[in-house]
Amino acid sequence: xxxxxxxxxxxxxxxxxxxxxxxxxxxxxxxxxxxxxxxxxxxxxxxxxxxxxxxxxxxxxxxxxxxxxxxxxxxxxxxxxxxxxxxxxxxxxxxxxxxxxxxxxxxxxxxxxxxxxxxxxxxxxxxxxxxxxxxxxxxxxxxxxxxxxxxxxxxxxxxxxxxxxxxxxxxxxxxxxxxxxxxxxxxxxxxxxxxxxxxxxxxxxxxxxxxxxxxxxxxxxxxxxxxxxxxxxxxxxxxxxxxxxxxxxxxxxxxxxxxxxxxxxxxxxxxxxxxxxxxxxxxxxxxxxxxxxxxxxxxxxxxxxxxxxxxxxxxxxxxxxxxxxxxxxxxxxxxxxxxxxxxxxxxxxxxxxxxxxxxxxxxxxxxxxxxxxxxxxxxxxxxxxxxxxxxxxxxxxxxxxxxxxxxxxxxxxxxxxxxxxxxxxxxxxxxxxxxxxxxxxxxxxxx
Amino acid sequence: xxxxxxxxxxxxxxxxxxxxxxxxxxxxxxxxxxxxxxxxxxxxxxxxxxxxxxxxxxxxxxxxxxxxxxxxxxxxxxxxxxxxxxxxxxxxxxxxxxxxxxxxxxxxxxxxxxxxxxxxxxxxxxxxxxxxxxxxxxxxxxxxxxxxxxxxxxxxxxxxxxxxxxxxxxxxxxxxxxxxxxxxxxxxxxxxxxxxxxxxxxxxxxxxxxxxxxxxxxxxxxxxxxxxxxxxxxxxxxxxxxxxxxxxxxxxxxxxxxxxxxxxxxxxxxxxxxxxxxxxxxxxxxxxxxxxxxxxxxxxxxxxxxxxxxxxxxxxxxxxxxxxxxxxxxxxxxxxxxxxxxxxxxxxxxxxxxxxxxxxxxxxxxxxxxxxxxxxxxxxxxxxxxxxxxxxxxxxxxxxxxxxxxxxxxxxxxxxxxxxxxxxxxxxxxxxxxxxxxxxxxxxxxx
Numbered sequence: 001x002x003x004x005x006x007x008x009x010x011x012x013x014x015x016x017x018x019x020x021x022x023x024x025x026x027x028x029x030x031x032x033x034x035x036x037x038x039x040x041x042x043x044x045x046x047x048x049x050x051x052x053x054x055x056x057x058x059x060x061x062x063x064x065x066x067x068x069x070x071x072x073x074x075x076x077x078x079x080x081x082x083x084x085x086x087x088x089x090x091x092x093x094x095x096x097x098x099x100x101x102x103x104x105x106x107x108x109x110x111x112x113x114x115x116x117x118x119x120x121x122x123x124x125x126x127x128x129x130x131x132x133x134x135x136x137x138x139x140x141x142x143x144x145x146x147x148x149x150x151x152x153x154x155x156x157x158x159x160x161x162x163x164x165x166x167x168x169x170x171x172x173x174x175x176x177x178x179x180x181x182x183x184x185x186x187x188x189x190x191x192x193x194x195x196x197x198x199x200x201x202x203x204x205x206x207x208x209x210x211x212x213x214x215x216x217x218x219x220x221x222x223x224x225x226x227x228x229x230x231x232x233x234x235x236x237x238x239x240x241x242x243x244x245x246x247x248x249x250x251x252x253x254x255x256x257x258x259x260x261x262x263x264x265x266x267x268x269x270x271x272x273x274x275x276x277x278x279x280x281x282x283x284x285x286x287x288x289x290x291x292x293x294x295x296x297x298x299x300x301x302x303x304x305x306x307x308x309x310x311x312x313x314x315x316x317x318x319x320x321x322x323x324x325x326x327x328x329x330x331x332x333x334x335x336x337x338x339x340x341x342x343x344x345x346x347x348x349x350x351x352x353x354x355x356x357x358x359x360x361x362x363x364x365x366x367x368x369x370x371x372x373x374x375x376x377x378x379x380x381x382x383x384x385x386x387x388x389x390x391x392x393x394x395x396x397x398x399x400x401x402x403x404x405x406x407x408x409x410x411x412x413x414x415x416x417x418x419x420x421x422x423x424x425x426x427x428x429x430x431x432x433x434x435x436x437x438x439x440x441x442x443x444x445x446x447x
Numbered sequence: 448x449x450x451x452x453x454x455x456x457x458x459x460x461x462x463x464x465x466x467x468x469x470x471x472x473x474x475x476x477x478x479x480x481x482x483x484x485x486x487x488x489x490x491x492x493x494x495x496x497x498x499x500x501x502x503x504x505x506x507x508x509x510x511x512x513x514x515x516x517x518x519x520x521x522x523x524x525x526x527x528x529x530x531x532x533x534x535x536x537x538x539x540x541x542x543x544x545x546x547x548x549x550x551x552x553x554x555x556x557x558x559x560x561x562x563x564x565x566x567x568x569x570x571x572x573x574x575x576x577x578x579x580x581x582x583x584x585x586x587x588x589x590x591x592x593x594x595x596x597x598x599x600x601x602x603x604x605x606x607x608x609x610x611x612x613x614x615x616x617x618x619x620x621x622x623x624x625x626x627x628x629x630x631x632x633x634x635x636x637x638x639x640x641x642x643x644x645x646x647x648x649x650x651x652x653x654x655x656x657x658x659x660x661x662x663x664x665x666x667x668x669x670x671x672x673x674x675x676x677x678x679x680x681x682x683x684x685x686x687x688x689x690x691x692x693x694x695x696x697x698x699x700x701x702x703x704x705x706x707x708x709x710x711x712x713x714x715x716x717x718x719x720x721x722x723x724x725x726x727x728x729x730x731x732x733x734x735x736x737x738x739x740x741x742x743x744x745x746x747x748x749x750x751x752x753x754x755x756x757x758x759x760x761x762x763x764x765x766x767x768x769x770x771x772x773x774x775x776x777x778x779x780x781x782x783x784x785x786x787x788x789x790x791x792x793x794x795x796x797x798x799x800x801x802x803x804x805x806x807x808x809x810x811x812x813x814x815x816x817x818x819x820x821x822x823x824x825x826x827x828x829x830x831x832x833x834x835x836x837x838x839x840x841x842x843x844x845x846x847x848x849x850x851x852x853x854x855x856x857x858x859x860x861x862x863x864x865x866x867x868x869x870x871x872x873x874x875x876x877x878x879x880x881x882x883x884x885x886x887x888x889x890x891x892x893x894x
């Protein structure tokens with residue numbers, strides 16, 4: 001009897017891993033249920049463009065139901081997953097118990113404040129649409145506040161933008177904010193010279209883009225400096241407060257501190273009580289399953305899976321997540337169809353290259369041994385991202401937003417929404433000083 | 448000495464009235480300062496398209512600084528106006544005193560709950576971007592909740608959408624929500640048949656679109672009913688609570704009640720202590736000035752100015768506001784240049800026609816004596832709105848969003864953002880019953 005009914009596959013999280021797993025199960029004789037707290041899949045690599053007012057949230061987010069509309073074995077549930085019972089095989093979500101035969105946990109990552117959660121209120125991260133629009137509103141409000149401010153120190157604090165962490169998110173955001181200040185809003189203000197705004201990128205490690213090769217790091221560093229971004233390497237942030245940060249004993253005044261120093265796995269993983277690797281990631285077996293639970297998999301940023309040969313873990317980038325998602329879908333498909341041995345060959349990550357953009361016509365690209373920068377890299381970056389965004393809402397809308405934004409140096413999404421963040425206006429004295437390493441886990445990144 | 452310095456013109460509010468006044472002062476030898484609580488001018492007639500997930504906020508909002516970038520006599524201040532001293536001639540805003548020689552108050556309107564402010568939490572209005580995105584999130588979340596709900600009464604309440612007030616906002620929103628349920632999301636859900644969603648438009652008066660002629664009302668009513676909207680005329684809402692409304696002694700269960708029953712003038716007007724007309728509007732003289740203060744003007748939804756011949760007040764539509772804005776700018780320009788008699792001819796409103804759209808290929812148009820409906824009216828509506836939105840961000844983005852949305856019956860901005868509105872999920876028993884008239888002041892509307 002039990003054999004005759006369809007296998008129930010539950011996927012938790014619809015980031016790159018969860019979504020690509022669901023789609024790869026298209027022809028599998030199984031009931032696929034995807035649970036996410038949001039009703040949309042977010043193209044996270046472009047979230048910094050929302051924070052810097054170039055794109056609207058809807059340009060980079062698409063309803064999950066819409067993506068899976070024609071996949072008839074897939075259902076979608078909007079809700080927060082409250083718990084997982086690996087033994088009894090159910091997930092509790094939105095107040096209901098959802099039983100499964102196969103479980104794919106793809107809950108992603110959250111910002112890592114390295115034990116300083118209290119810094120979050122002053123230095124928001126950039127993991128979701130709400131945070132990105134908050135950062136956008138703060139940035140834009142700061143230019144407004146500077147225009148009205150009589151006190152020079154206060155004005156400088158409004159015109160100083162500090163990004164902590166020089167992974168791809170930090171580098172791209174620093175470049176985009178500098179361009180916003182220099183090219184986009186400069187002519188909008190009468191008193192303030194926004195071109196003098198300082199953008200400071202702070203990195204605890206010795207180079208920017210630590211996940212890339214040293215030549216790309218050097219190239220990106222030169223591009224950032226050419227753009228006017230102040231890059232501080234080997235500098236640890238020891239304190240974040242309402243009016244700035246403390247770094248290497250120096251206090252830098254700023255009402256715009258953005259946290260891009262790293263991520264850790266979603267707390268959902270830790271809640272399972274399984275052995276954790278670096279960054280709170282769950283240690284999985286080579287087939288991405290949880291030890292002792294061949295029917296339960298963890299993929300993406302929440303999984304810790306070192307390469308047996310090199311010891312190097314699968315990186316926390318979207319390519320890692322989506323490749324794991326497709327791999328696990330293949331395993332499940334084979335087993336549901338009664339094919340054995342699908343797991344014999346464990347997951348193997350294929351590095352398809354990396355890229356990061358620093359600004360208009362500035363980027364770095366690594367494709368195998370081919371490393372290059374400049375305009376060619378930027379065009380490659382544009383081409384890839386426009387292609388990937390096809391089917392994402394409306395390529396014409398995104399493309400025309402970008403042409404508008406890049407060619408005319410205007411940005412269409414410069415809206416300050418939500419309430420005024422009164423809290424961040426009140427400077428709070430720094431308390432105890434303690435070091436924060438900024439290179440535990442690299443920020444999630446599209447390769 | 449005083450004669451040699453430039454006249455200081457302060458404009459409060461950057462809706463249609465304030466913005467068109469500022470632009471009309473382009474060549475005037477004066478310092479123009481425009482103060483608004485938002486950093487953008489909002490094209491309010493299309494806000495219902497944000498609420499119904501067809502457009503993104505940035506598609507219909509543009510930074511004020513960006514609009515006035517090349518107008519060198521204009522400055523912009525982001526801030527809430529806290530008070531006005533008509534005697535000493537200053538405005539207090541963002542903690543500062545701003546002196547003026549000429550004042551233009553164009554603060555607009557707020558939703559009118561007719562003494563039932565407590566209904567706002569259950570039935571948000573649609574006056575700003577925050578409210579529109581809140582309504583969008585609630586709508587979309589309701590379909591999700593219906594999909595998970597086992598109790599039929601609860602499911603019905605999630606799939607019932609009640610719009611109170613059948614002015615242009617109510618009519619357009621009702622049509623757009625019905626289309627969303629029937630054409631856009633229907634195939635996204637596996638369990639729920641969203642096409643059975645009820646959209647109920649409640650109007651206290653005897654017809655929809657009371658500001659238009661009776662033939663247009665009849666035409667719009669037929670279009671709404673053809674679309675499947677339930678229209679209840681002569682029906683007064685006597686109670687709004689967490690799980691629905693009470694209308695004519697009947698309780699209608701709904702987790703989506705939207706308030707479009709009317710507006711009243713911004714409370715800023717009342718704070719001046721001047722005689723008020725209907726809807727809290729300030730009674731102004733034929734030159735739009737405040738009695739006793741020829742240097743202070745009120746325009747748009749906040750002003751009450753009856754036509755001396757007909758007694759009919761200037762309607763609370765964007766054409767009224769922008770015509771008043773241009774008129775006052777002409778008066779100020781003349782006086783600043785020492786030309787006398789500019790006020791001799793008071794403001795005269797020119798009715799340029801009205802239109803409202805009910806849905807794809809359904810609309811009504813009135814141009815003088817020419818009244819028509821159907822596809823021709825809808826094409827006229829589209830043509831006008833696309834034209835008006837030119838320069839608004841990016842006509843290509845809006846146009847492609849619309850083509851996408853209308854031709855493919857998909858909507859790209861279906862994002863649920865912000866926190867889950869826990870409050871509206873808890874039904875609250877209706878307390879005392881009291882009548883609400885729904886036709887005090889018509890909602891602001893583009894002609």
